[in-house]
Amino acid sequence: MRPTSPNQLIGMLQINRIVEYLPDLWNGLSMTMGLYLFALFLGLGLGIVLAIGRHYGGPIVSRISTAYIEFMRGTPLLAQILAITTLPLALNLDTSWRIILQDIFGTPRITVDITILLCAITLGLNSGAYQAEYFRGSMASISGGQTLAAKSIGMTKRQEIRHIALPQSLRRAIPAWSNEAVYLPKYTTVAYFVGVPDLFSAAKLAAGRTFQSLTVYSLVAVIFLVLITAISWILSRIYNRVKIPGI
Amino acid sequence: MMTKVIEVKDVWKAYDTLEVLKGISFDVFEGEVKVVFGPSGSGKSTLLRVINMLTPPDKGEVLLRGQSLMDPQADLTKLRAHIGFVFQNFNLFAHLKAIDNVSIGPHLVLGKTKEEAHDIAFKALEKVRMNDWGHHYPAQLSGGQQQRIGIARSLAMNPDVILFDEPTSALDPELIGEVLQVMLDIAKEGTTMIVVTHELGFARAVADEMIFMDHGVIVETGTPQHFFQNPKSERAIDFLHKLEVLYGQAETDIES
Ligand SMILES: Nc1ncnc2c1ncn2[C@@H]1O[C@H](COP(=O)(O)OP(=O)(O)O)[C@@H](O)[C@H]1O
Numbered sequence A: 001m002r003p004t005s006p007n008q009l010i011g012m013l014q015i016n017r018i019v020e021y022l023p024d025l026w027n028g029l030s031m032t033m034g035l036y037l038f039a040l041f042l043g044l045g046l047g048i049v050l051a052i053g054r055h056y057g058g059p060i061v062s063r064i065s066t067a068y069i070e071f072m073r074g075t076p077l078l079a080q081i082l083a084i085t086t087l088p089l090a091l092n093l094d095t096s097w098r099i100i101l102q103d104i105f106g107t108p109r110i111t112v113d114i115t116i117l118l119c120a121i122t123l124g125l126n127s128g129a130y131q132a133e134y135f136r137g138s139m140a141s142i143s144g145g146q147t148l149a150a151k152s153i154g155m156t157k158r159q160e161i162r163h164i165a166l167p168q169s170l171r172r173a174i175p176a177w178s179n180e181a182v183y184l185p186k187y188t189t190v191a192y193f194v195g196v197p198d199l200f201s202a203a204k205l206a207a208g209r210t211f212q213s214l215t216v217y218s219l220v221a222v223i224f225l226v227l228i229t230a231i232s233w234i235l236s237r238i239y240n241r242v243k244i245p246g247i
Numbered sequence B: 001m002m003t004k005v006i007e008v009k010d011v012w013k014a015y016d017t018l019e020v021l022k023g024i025s026f027d028v029f030e031g032e033v034k035v036v037f038g039p040s041g042s043g044k045s046t047l048l049r050v051i052n053m054l055t056p057p058d059k060g061e062v063l064l065r066g067q068s069l070m071d072p073q074a075d076l077t078k079l080r081a082h083i084g085f086v087f088q089n090f091n092l093f094a095h096l097k098a099i100d101n102v103s104i105g106p107h108l109v110l111g112k113t114k115e116e117a118h119d120i121a122f123k124a125l126e127k128v129r130m131n132d133w134g135h136h137y138p139a140q141l142s143g144g145q146q147q148r149i150g151i152a153r154s155l156a157m158n159p160d161v162i163l164f165d166e167p168t169s170a171l172d173p174e175l176i177g178e179v180l181q182v183m184l185d186i187a188k189e190g191t192t193m194i195v196v197t198h199e200l201g202f203a204r205a206v207a208d209e210m211i212f213m214d215h216g217v218i219v220e221t222g223t224p225q226h227f228f229q230n231p232k233s234e235r236a237i238d239f240l241h242k243l244e245v246l247y248g249q250a251e252t253d254i255e256s
């Protein structure tokens, strides 16, 4: 057996040091998942409302929805996050609100504060604009004939949207919408820039302290990859379960 | 005294500069079957869409049992529920099983409970001989079957009149018979119908009156006998001749 060289020994010791940062990385991952799920579902609700507004709304509602969608998609997410998270300071509001809970390792940590909340909301507001476009695309693809048929049996427009158009367009939107669901975890990394302790910032900290950038970032990459693969898999299962038979 | 179910009074409709309907008037009485025919582009589909206000006319009026559909006070969605519509392309709700396609109207529009609506739908499916297919989705059915579901969807609303827009012209020839048969059945039960079709055999069997349209006007009206024996207008003679060449004689047998 070859003797272990001093360099390798130091390397191994350093890798062991990463272990010290595993709780941080775990909490970072939790934060990232929290931001992700919050933004995804806020964006889902908002996206459906915006898409309905843009596709079925009258001239005013449709223009407001369009303007919102174009603005959110047309400006950088980072700028939106920076603008919104500095809002309380700019308005001289109290920013001391926070919820501190013990993490699974028993250490008390800030779970939610104003910045984290605003960050999550902004991600949701932004994602909603992108999600709206996926839903709008699928709404436009429903045949006009079914709308006529719904009208002809005396359905109101509201009933037609609720019982005929939405059930079909939401199902149809799933494959395209999956893109947003899959890419959104990546976009949550902008939270790092406003000091939210997400996975990426935990990784940056661990990398800086242990000088094991490659290992740490590789680990983060693997985590994202697993996450994205799992999300794709779940969504394709859901789609296969709800898709309309025969189509 | 026969009651008028539908009155079409001097209806005009233009798309931009294209005059599609140029003063159409006729009445439809209780239990009557009217067959409307004429060359493609003559305005037949537009006429049917005007009758239930899917396309409001520019001028003129449509009355349903004496009540104007143009009346700003009228609740159009309510009135429309009394007028069935069967489409050339079926237009079934793709995400609903056959039975749900039929029961959704009674449930949502007529306010029946789910169970009542289901019973109504089942009876309507029996009428179109599709009661064994209730749990299939539209995409799992043949065109003829889909159209029969389309007819059942209208029947389930128990409408005052059903409008048919070329209900068999999107079908493969071998599927036309089953749909015509169902239409014959419901016509004989006394359903009031306005049918745009070029199936002369159907017209001969059940039409009380035939209306020949061309270029947005009614050119000639009469009984099937009138049209098959001595049509008056040059255009009707011409068109009927073309139809016979295309579809065969009016004698084309349908079980009656
Ligand atoms: N929504 C519409 N917009 C513009 N033109 C239309 C529209 N619907 C029908 N038309 C035109 O009106 C004319 C009559 O059409 P239609 O009523 O469908 O005739 P038919 O059913 O007798 O074939 C055609 O020239 C058609 O192109």
Ligand SMILES: [Mg+2]
Residues within 6 Å of the ligand: B044, B045, B046, B165, B166
């Ligand atoms: Mg037509």
